[in-house]
Amino acid sequence: NAGVTQTPKFQVLKTGQSMTLQCAQDMNHNSMYWYRQDPGMGLRLIYYSASEGTTDKGEVPNGYNVSRLNKREFSLRLESAAPSQTSVYFCASSEWRDSENTQYFGPGTRLTVL
Amino acid sequence: AQTVTQSQPEMSVQEAETVTLSCTYDTSESDYYLFWYKQPPSRQMILVIRQEAYKQQNATENRFSVNFQKAAKSFSLKISDSQLGDAAMYFCAYRSAFANNNDMRFGAGTRLTVKP
Numbered sequence: 170n171a172g173v174t175q176t177p178k179f180q181v182l183k184t185g186q187s188m189t190l191q192c193a194q195d196m197n198h199n200s201m202y203w204y205r206q207d208p209g210m211g212l213r214l215i216y217y218s219a220s221e222g223t224t225d226k227g228e229v230p231n232g233y234n235v236s237r238l239n240k241r242e243f244s245l246r247l248e249s250a251a252p253s254q255t256s257v258y259f260c261a262s263s264e265w266r267d268s269e270n271t272q273y274f275g276p277g278t279r280l281t282v283l
Numbered sequence: 284a285q286t287v288t289q290s291q292p293e294m295s296v297q298e299a300e301t302v303t304l305s306c307t308y309d310t311s312e313s314d315y316y317l318f319w320y321k322q323p324p325s326r327q328m329i330l331v332i333r334q335e336a337y338k339q340q341n342a343t344e345n346r347f348s349v350n351f352q353k354a355a356k357s358f359s360l361k362i363s364d365s366q367l368g369d370a371a372m373y374f375c376a377y378r379s380a381f382a383n384n385n386d387m388r389f390g391a392g393t394r395l396t397v398k399p
Contacts, residue, residue, distance in 0.1 A: 202387075211287065211374055211389025212328075227386060259328060270316070270378060272387060274328035 171195055173275035175260050181281045182250045190245040190278050192260030200263045201243035202227075202272060203235060205256040212259060218243055250282045285310045287377050289390035296365045297398050303350075304360045304393050306375030314380035317351065317358045322372040322392070331373070334358065336380070362395075370397045 173194045182188055194201065199220045204212040204227075214227030218237040232254060234246045243262075247254060257279050261272040286309045296302035308317070319331040334342045334351050341349050346363045362369055375390040 209292075209391055211289075211376075211391050212387075213389070214386055217386075257326065261328070271318070271330055271333060273330070274320075277326040279326075 173260055173262055173273055175258075175275040175278050177278060178276070179279050181283065182247075183283050184251060186250050187246070187248050188250065189247075190258055190260075190280075191242070192244065192275060193242045194260075194262040194273070195241065196262060196264070196273065197240070198262035198264045198273075199240070200270070201237065202261040202263075203233070203243070203245045204259045204261065205229065205254075206259060206277070207256050215245065215258075247280075250280075252282045254280065255282045256280060285312075285315075285377050285379070285388045287375055287388050287390040289373075289375055289393050291393045292391070293394045293396070295396045295398060296362070298365055298367060300365055301361060301363045302365055302395065304362075304373050304375075304395065306358045306360070306390055308356050308358065308375075308377045308388075310356070310377065310379075312379055312381075316378045316380060317349075318376040318378070318387075319347070319349070319358075319360045320374045320376060320389075321369075322374065323370070328374070332360065365397050367397050367399060370395055 176191045202217040203215040216235040218224045221240045260275040263270045263272045288307045315336045317334045321329045332344045350359045372392045374392045377388045
């Protein structure tokens with residue numbers, strides 16, 4: 170099993186450009202998450218999807234949209250990138266049958282917005 | 284809202300020695316879960332250990348153990364017999380036990396250096 174995979178690993182954008190970060194998991198988990206990680210700060214939740222067909226805002230949703238394409242895939246879209254969105258983005262998944270709802274993370278995408 | 288504080292931005296330990304990383308949290312909830320994640324230079328977040336708040340016994344995973352003090356809202360990580368491969372960023376995290384709450388809160392992290 171690959172676990173949680175993310176593409177791309179690195180991306181450089183100009184201000185105003187758009188892009189979609191892709192995430193897929195092969196653990197048959199119901200819940201998926203998008204986080205951003207900034208220097209000197211812990212991970213902050215952008216959006217999550219508790220189950221296929223549902224999405225909800227997290228702590229820092231402004232400037233982002235998400236799509237839960239199917240049970241395996243959860244994408245994050247930046248419609249008009251801004252320098253403040255320069256960050257490392259992590260996707261994660263979890264399963265409610267695991268009572269602790271432990272989250273399993275992908276390797277991250279480093280995004281730079283010029 | 285719940286907050287997680289890691290007061291040590293950086294820690295250093297000699298190989299084979301023991302080190303303790305601190306974490307405190309603020310919550311009004313009585314039931315929740317606590318986690319320690321390791322992030323090596325590869326950036327992958329790796330689960331180290333987890334603790335259920337309603338369990339009094341401290342969790343242990345091989346060389347990793349926690350000291351969970353619920354009244355003090357403290358959740359420290361002890362690494363015994365430190366190895367070079369333990370060098371990484373360590374993040375403490377909190378999650379409510381309520382079924383509808385998917386929000387995991389992370390501390391700012393502690394960078395651990397292991398000296399040979």
